[in-house]
């Protein structure tokens with residue numbers, strides 16, 4: 001039998017894509033809020049600190065709404081932290097220069113250690129534990145880290161509504177993002193969906209850390225970056241975006257060939 005790949009009217013038949021076998025979903029939101037725990041309030045007393053907390057630097061505007069909605073839709077576990085990323089950056093590894101912001105990096109060593117112990121490690125460990133529960137049960141797990149980004153940064157306009165961040169070395173992640181992107185584009189052609197934009201999926205982050213813990217056949221870690229032009233305020237735009245993301249992801253469910 002000769003399989004012929006043809007385009008256009010003379011196509012003989014289409015070969016279905018190999019099915020992606022994903023059994024479980026975990027949703028996380030590392031920058032869900034801008035809360036400053038009592039213990040660290042003194043470091044955030046200035047007007048500059050208050051302004052930073054309220055801005056995109058303080059948290060990912062609208063990300064928690066999207067994370068909650070998607071988790072509910074797929075009956076997935078949601079893990080989020082509402083402590084501001086300016087207190088501690090949950091999506092950076094220990095040792096990263098941006099782990100602590102200009103407001104907390106000058107705390108004394110003990111205070112920094114307590115901060116990591118009380119907030120940073122518990123969040124990261126909860127996400128890892130949720131993935132581990134599925135993986136040890138033999139379930140291939142998709143972990144979605146939901147984030148949002150500022151429409152402009154440093155005077156540059158970001159050219160996308162949705163960014164899907166993955167590790168190009170992980171074939172399953174790459175394939176899922178390609179498919180997810182296609183589905184989003186067919187449902188809502190006006191949305192610009194870019195891969196590994198505005199950041200690289202293999203840069204330092206929670207998914208990158210978890211890829212070192214779990215093998216590719218057990219763990220797919222995707223960061224979803226959403227433009228705050230759509231997510232920042234409650235309303236139709238944010239709801240429509242979330243609906244499209246969910247609908248397009250649902251279309252990727254395991255299918256039989």
Ligand SMILES: [Zn+2]
Pocket residue numbers: 030031060091146147148
């Ligand atoms: Zn984020």
